[in-house]
Amino acid sequence: MRARPRSDATRLALLNAALDVAAEYGVKGVTHRRVAGAAGLSLGLTSYHFANLDDLLLEAFRLFVSHTSALYERQFHEATDLESMIDAALAVVNALKDSDRERTLLYELYAQSVRDPAYRELVTSWAESARAGVERLYSARTARFLEAAWEGASAQLIQGRDDQSDDELRDLFRLILLHDQGEVTGGTTAATPPG
Incomplete structure (x- = not known):
């Protein structure tokens, strides 16, 4: 259960990164790779946290x-x-x-x-x-x-x-x-x- 706060922080970082990417490239320009890069996280975490x-x-x-x-x-x-x-x-x-x-x-x-x-x-x-x-x-x-x-x-x-x-x-x-x-x-x- 200790991993939960880190998991929540990772999820929040991905959400904020998705907004940053949408602001820069538009919704159509949002990709898993760009979001992970903007969040400074590994690519696999986007599909781990979001369907x-x-x-x-x-x-x-x-x-x-x-x-x-x-x-x-x-x-x-x-x-x-x-x-x-x-x-x-x-x-x-x-x-x-x-x-x-x-x-x-x-x-x-x-x-x-x-x-x-x-x-x-x-x-x-x-x-x-x-x-x-x-x-x-x-x-x-x-x-x-x-x-x-x-x-x-x-x-x-x-x-x-x-x-x-x-x-x-x-x-x-x-x-x-x-x-x-x-x-x-x-x-x-x-x-x-x-x-």
């Missing part, structure tokens, strides 16, 4: 989603007012601004989700989790609108466009959230807390 390359890639993207969403989901669930909800939505977009790797991996994830139901489920559950945080204070409809706004801004970043400032995005998110005045969970909005 096949598809299994390795799906697990790697699950890890990516877990790490990326942890960066901002907590903010959605801890938001208590209009401004903190705007901050949470902005954090989604800003998580991509400083990292070519994150942008590339998100693009690859979305591309895979078009073709593969397992990836689509991964993207869907990720989005549902973020929307659930918004829905604590706003209607489901507004949560969908807000998601569409941050997804659109994220898509522009993936395309290499960074022509919206944080202030402009804040204004957009504020307009969406303030529009929710009449359709609110519990009869209040984050903009007008119960009094």
Whole structure:
């Protein structure tokens, strides 16, 4: 049983290496050899830890989603007012601004989700989790609108466009959230807390 922590560490190293390779070469460029080389491990370990390359890639993207969403989901669930909800939505977009790797991996994830139901489920559950945080204070409809706004801004970043400032995005998110005045969970909005 002592080998388990080492085995877990090896598995994690392979998952991170698969993400690095996918970021550099695209999903189609991921091979067992490249992953093992990027991880600094023997080639046989990829097939020992994963049934096949598809299994390795799906697990790697699950890890990516877990790490990326942890960066901002907590903010959605801890938001208590209009401004903190705007901050949470902005954090989604800003998580991509400083990292070519994150942008590339998100693009690859979305591309895979078009073709593969397992990836689509991964993207869907990720989005549902973020929307659930918004829905604590706003209607489901507004949560969908807000998601569409941050997804659109994220898509522009993936395309290499960074022509919206944080202030402009804040204004957009504020307009969406303030529009929710009449359709609110519990009869209040984050903009007008119960009094």
